[in-house]
Amino acid sequence: QKEVEQDPGPLSVPEGAIVSLNCTYSNSAFQYFMWYRQYSRKGPELLMYTYSSGNKEDGRFTAQVDKSSKYISLFIRDSQPSDSATYLCAIIQGAQKLVFGQGTRLTINP
Amino acid sequence: DTEVTQTPKHLVMGMTNKKSLKCEQHMGHRAMYWYKQKAKKPPELMFVYSYEKLSINESVPSRFSPECPNSSLLNLHLHALQPEDSALYLCASSHQGGNEQFFGPGTRLTVL
Numbered sequence: 001q002k003e004v005e006q007d008p009g010p011l012s013v014p015e016g017a018i019v020s021l022n023c024t025y026s027n028s029a030f031q032y033f034m035w036y037r038q039y040s041r042k043g044p045e046l047l048m049y050t051y052s053s054g055n056k057e058d059g060r061f062t063a064q065v066d067k068s069s070k071y072i073s074l075f076i077r078d079s080q081p082s083d084s085a086t087y088l089c090a091i092i093q094g095a096q097k098l099v100f101g102q103g104t105r106l107t108i109n110p
Numbered sequence: 111d112t113e114v115t116q117t118p119k120h121l122v123m124g125m126t127n128k129k130s131l132k133c134e135q136h137m138g139h140r141a142m143y144w145y146k147q148k149a150k151k152p153p154e155l156m157f158v159y160s161y162e163k164l165s166i167n168e169s170v171p172s173r174f175s176p177e178c179p180n181s182s183l184l185n186l187h188l189h190a191l192q193p194e195d196s197a198l199y200l201c202a203s204s205h206q207g208g209n210e211q212f213f214g215p216g217t218r219l220t221v222l
Contacts, residue, residue, distance in 0.1 A: 008150075032209045043114075043200050043213035044153065088152055092209045096141060097166065098202075100152035 001026045004091050006101030015110050019076040023089035023101045026070070032092040033065050035074045037085045038103070044088060048074065079108045113137075114214035116201050122220045125191060131217045133184040133201030140206040142184040144176060147198040147216070159184060160206055191221045 006023040013019055021035075031052055036044035048063035050056045050072075056063045064073040072089055089101040114135045123129050133142065141160050145153035158166035159178040173195075175187040184201055198218050202211040 034210070036213075041198075041218070043116075043215045046210055046212060049210050095165075095207075096143075096158050096160070096204070096209075097155055098143075098153075098211055099155075103152050 003027065003030075003093060003099045004089060004101045006089055006104055008102045008104060010105040010107065012107045012109060013079060015079060015081060015108055017079050017108075019074075019079050019083070019106060019108075021074040021076075021087050021089075021104050021106070023072045024070055025072065025091055027093075028067065028070060030091045030093070033063070033072050034090040034092075034098070035061075035063055035072075036088040036090060036100075038088060039085045047087075081108045081110050084108050114201055114203055114212055116199075116214040116217050118217060119215070120218045120220075122222065123188065123191065124222050125193075127191075128187070128189045130188065131186040131199055131201075131219075133186075133214055134182055135201075135203040135212075135214075136182060137203060137212070138181075138205075139203035139208075139212075140181055141204045141208070142178060143202040143204075143211060144184070144186055145200040145202065145213075147200055149197075153200055153213075157186075188219075191219075193221050195219065196221045 004025045035048040038044040060077045062075040086103040088103040144156040147153040157176045162178045177185040198216040201214045204211045
């Protein structure tokens with residue numbers, strides 16, 4: 001079983017829609033969860049970083065961790081065409097090893 | 111300065127060549143990383159340096175040789191690569207013990 005699993009999509013939504021991106025993870029000991037955004041032919045950009053359970057909000061982005069179901073989510077409100085990118089969830093395994101999900105390719109249509 | 115820079119942006123090399131990838135950060139981070147990313151796949155960890163010492167090697171073939179000359183610089187020396195080594199090579203850095211890793215733009219490597 002992979003440490004973290006993510007539906008690769010692709011996902012296509014109209015501009016202004018609320019986007020929900022999700023991942024599941026295998027080990028209940030994982031404590032640190034990240035979301036990265038990667039534009040085509042660029043390096044990943046850290047969007048959100050959460051520790052343990054709960055919600056974290058930053059502008060139009062909300063990250064949510066549900067440790068009881070081992071589920072992590074990223075919500076994007078009022079989605080914009082500039083949000084079109086691949087979104088990667090990630091966990092920290094052991095010390096410093098970042099393990100990524102497969103990435104979901106998102107397109108926001110004007 | 112909150113940037114990780116990588117040079118070159120693109121590199122094409124033959125299987126007998128020797129080349130090096132370079133990474134630099136000026137955020138005062140003491141941990142630096144090399145990742146490899148194949149097309150339509152997530153990044154995969156190759157090496158971790160902590161305080162200029164190699165702390166993690168993810169069983170990477172010896173044709174990849176990392177080097178950390180000082181706390182701001184990270185190199186990846188390449189020798190006798192195979193075509194399947196063609197990928198985007200990403201450098202990242204973080205505070206020692208920190209979980210937030212910041213990535214550079216990557217070097218797109220093509221091995222002929």
